[in-house]
Amino acid sequence: MAMLIPLPLTVPGTGEVLCPALLADGAHLVLVDCGYPDSLPLIEDAMAGLGLSPAELTEVFITHHDDDHMGGLARLCARYPQIRVVAGEGEAPYLTGARKSLRLCQAEALQPTLSPEARAWGEAFCRRLKAVEPAPVHQTVADGDLLPWCGGCRVIATPGHTPGHCSLYLPGLRAVVTGDAAVLEAGTPAVANPQFALDLPQAEASLQKLLALDADCWLCYHGGILRR
Numbered sequence: 001m002a003m004l005i006p007l008p009l010t011v012p013g014t015g016e017v018l019c020p021a022l023l024a025d026g027a028h029l030v031l032v033d034c035g036y037p038d039s040l041p042l043i044e045d046a047m048a049g050l051g052l053s054p055a056e057l058t059e060v061f062i063t064h065h066d067d068d069h070m071g072g073l074a075r076l077c078a079r080y081p082q083i084r085v086v087a088g089e090g091e092a093p094y095l096t097g098a099r100k101s102l103r104l105c106q107a108e109a110l111q112p113t114l115s116p117e118a119r120a121w122g123e124a125f126c127r128r129l130k131a132v133e134p135a136p137v138h139q140t141v142a143d144g145d146l147l148p149w150c151g152g153c154r155v156i157a158t159p160g161h162t163p164g165h166c167s168l169y170l171p172g173l174r175a176v177v178t179g180d181a182a183v184l185e186a187g188t189p190a191v192a193n194p195q196f197a198l199d200l201p202q203a204e205a206s207l208q209k210l211l212a213l214d215a216d217c218w219l220c221y222h223g224g225i226l227r228r
Helices: 040-048 073-079 092-096 102-113 116-130 200-211
Strands: 002-004 021-024 029-032 059-062 084-088 139-141 153-157 166-170 175-179 183-185 188-190 217-220 224-227
Touching (some): 021 166, 040 073
Antiparallel strands (some): 002 021, 166 175, 217 224
């Protein structure tokens, strides 16, 4: 089984819904990405609605280190210590705090270019990124690695949004979990926030790479499910 569990955001005024994926096969229960630092109660409620609990999670896979995807990881692991965290080898140092967030580096570099009106928002964004707690990573993976989830889950390197971004391909379910390598905008697949992609040509190539996979559905963290 592969499905999305929509989480209403707590950022005022956005109305956006985050959609982590849940993968289940009887032996594994895997959450793919876990929202902002305050998303844990939303995850608990969403899983309870399915008759599940984070206490049953075996792994969490993190596609990349943006705070809307991993901000809640430290709290999730602290409350449910049985969880093993799996991430791409290029993203792991940012999750653990061994390296400074690339998104924070980008935001700090943009600050001097912002208008006075936008600068306050930029400063608040930087503070938000600095407040993200580091979290453990128990297993790192690379492009082409096969994980034993849902009959075989292949790691797909999808750089561009961040250099180490990874997505997941589940051929047995004919499904793709995209992270931010593909989002849905009015039902159309697109690059996530192209103006902030750390390498836009790579991001565009990664989007096409995912769309070319032999699949029936693409589970998008932003936007929901794209069906062929």
